Amino acid sequence: MKKYVKEIVPYILVIILVLLIKHYLASPIRVNGSSMYPTLKDGDIMILNKIHYHLNDIQRFDIVVIKTENSPIIKRIIGLPGDRIEYKNNKLYVNNKKIEEEFQHAEIEDYNIEQLGKITVPKNKYFVLGDNRKNSMDSRFYGFIDKKNIEGRAKTIILPLKRIGTI
Numbered sequence: 001m002k003k004y005v006k007e008i009v010p011y012i013l014v015i016i017l018v019l020l021i022k023h024y025l026a027s028p029i030r031v032n033g034s035s036m037y038p039t040l041k042d043g044d045i046m047i048l049n050k051i052h053y054h055l056n057d058i059q060r061f062d063i064v065v066i067k068t069e070n071s072p073i074i075k076r077i078i079g080l081p082g083d084r085i086e087y088k089n090n091k092l093y094v095n096n097k098k099i100e101e102e103f104q105h106a107e108i109e110d111y112n113i114e115q116l117g118k119i120t121v122p123k124n125k126y127f128v129l130g131d132n133r134k135n136s137m138d139s140r141f142y143g144f145i146d147k148k149n150i151e152g153r154a155k156t157i158i159l160p161l162k163r164i165g166t167i
Helices: 002-024 110-114
Strands: 026-030 045-049 063-066 073-079 084-088 091-094 097-099 125-129 150-159
Touching: 002 026, 026 150, 063 125
Parallel strands: none
Antiparallel strands: 026 045, 045 150, 063 073, 063 150, 073 125, 084 091, 091 097
């Protein structure tokens, strides 16, 4: 009996270690849909870094995974707590300053975002958008995102191999 216990204990320890890493540090996440196109494609597999925001602040333009009632969603942080956000003529203004978005994204039809007017992001909340702004369920539909619902940062694509790397 002792022989079997000695043989099985290392496997149990490895399984426990993998589960702890997946739950607390990092886990794979699959991109579902085209809301982050062209940055991310449907089916991309990324690494979700769950510890990053315990050590660092959430930054504008970070790509994050958000916990929702149905399933996690992947979006880009646009507005931080206290920011005044406004879109005019498809240009982003934060606190009345035009912000250059250095990533590609589909243009937002004016009525889709300008109907919000100037919005102020409340404390501990974030304003998120998908890069494919014409086809994204984001803060325009969900409202502001609570900090507690941000599961972590997604920055590295691991599959498919031809797209491997950080974004």
